[in-house]
Amino acid sequence: MKSKLLLILSLSFYLFSCNGQNTHIPAAVTSAAPVKINRFDKELFKLVDTGDSTRQAEITGGYPQMLDVLGKGILNMKSPAMPGFFDKLTSYYSEPTLKSLYADAIRQYDDVSQIEQQLGNGFAWLKACFPSMQIPAIYMHVSGFNQNVLVGDSLLSISIDKYLGEEYPLYQEFFYDFQRRLMTPEHIVPDYLAGWLMSEYPFEGKENVLLDRMIYEGKIKYLIHQAFPELTPEQLMGYTVASYNWCKENEANLWKAIIERKHLYTPDQMTTTKYFDSTPSVFLSSDAPGNIGSWIGWQIVDKYMKETDATPEALMQNNDSQAILTASKYKP
Template sequence: MKKTITYFLLLAFSFVLFSCKKETENRWNVEIKTTEPVKITDISAAFYNDKIPFQNFKKDFGFFLAPQVPDATYEKKRADAIEKRVYKDALNKNNLANLEKQLAALFAHIKYYFPEFKIPQVYVFSSATELYEEPILYVPNKGVLFIDLSAFLGEKSEFYEGIDVYMRKEMTPQNVLPKVAETIAADYVPATPDHNKFLDKIINFGKLMILQDAFLPETMDQYKIHYSKDQQSWAISNEENIWNYFVENDLLFSDDNRLDERFLAKAPFSKFYTEIDPKSSPRVGAFIGWQICRQYLEKNPEVTLQKFLHLPATEIFNNSNYKPKN
């Protein structure tokens, strides 16, 4: 009888552990009951349409034009054969009907966590790669979202000559949705102007990544952090080594702003100042901050997303009991 009771206690304990683990793993797989359709307006379709007089385009999309730029300059751009080719390729690489469905799902997830979120009017256009560094513009108080499709042609695009290779890695159609999610998520991460320690910064990046987990539960991690497959594999394999370097060099509570450029900024690789640098993944500080935040939420499943976003970095770190995964 005693053995039987022990067996059932163990079984029950295992069930609880499994249930908790399953709940943690599925934290972001929420049921979305309503999804509002998204209708994309393609500004460049009208801009490059020879049958539409420029003054008519200007009447409909004057908000898109820079007032200091003469009409003659825009007229010249409309007739530019290469710009038209870039736009055509952008449409071929980015299916707008599919993007509308993806954005509808994304917006529904954002609204699930932030009911006050207003679904923006979405505009796409082609800048002929001029705006590749900042291809997403979100203006919440105006209720608009702009997406430059020419920044998502694929890293081997013929039109990306002269753009750094490390930048091209994230200029793929798979990165459109994560870029949009990241841009909107930045609006929900509270600013911490009085906290300039490295730990504060990596945790803030971690919060941004957690929001992407919540907004894009079915998207692969490598796209959320804008890594190539190899960069993602390197970061995962070297998580313990990265963490040890931060700890052994007393970086966590450092206020040295040069650490931003070394471990948080967009770059071809991170800068440990060792021979491994060229092989390393960029932005490993953001990657580590993400893992700390994930472990905090795994250990504290009762904490809501909204409350988590407002927690101090030191509280998240201390209560995460962070240990790099081997």
């Protein structure tokens, strides 16, 4: 089977609660069967920690596809069968700071039963929206702040060292506060689902056109919030309450600035990228938070879903960003 690999460095999250006016949106699920998480992270750490090469055959037999995906995504090695694969693997994870981070991650996530329940609820909701969607095998890994989400054929894994909490000491050294707000346990399950949605419905627009990127990111954020409405919009976006309120109060001004600067349609990769960076969007306003493009995209998609009563499947299959904007009647 031909392997596909989707590497998602960071998954930025969400905003603006929907009022449930679309009759085709299933209610969030709260009592589905849990989804089992395959603890590749624990098994790999045993190999790294003990240096026992006899474990190589065991982990190769138990997690062949996960080794393949991790090797390509993190080690830049095409196959676990390549000479020196396990030497490079153990060397990478034996770096003292990374090894300590690894140990902290699997200690904090020793028991993942609550996450498994939330995953069960989330994927049950996705299955209700997308009946033909295949539910992947779920894994956990540690990347050392490298690839946050790894997706392969029928496989989805998340890097748990990204979710140790805002106050985790090592985060204080390497990340800004606006980045750390997304590095908390409540973002694990939304990131799992967003990663799978983006794998099943990859971006097909023009990467350098702001509107295309906005609508795509807005679709993902809209659907994830429908699956987990208990999470506040500011939590999902990684915003403070003040930043979230600022966005709502200044939505019309933000949209006006985008139109006046001709950013919406002009194919400019550098400018478009700025709208999706986690860094505060000071190019628009000194008070604007980061990832403002995703925020506005969510507002457009939310309006579109209310105006058209479209199904989630129809939403994801519609790749005409201009048609979505027009039908949304978005005029903040």
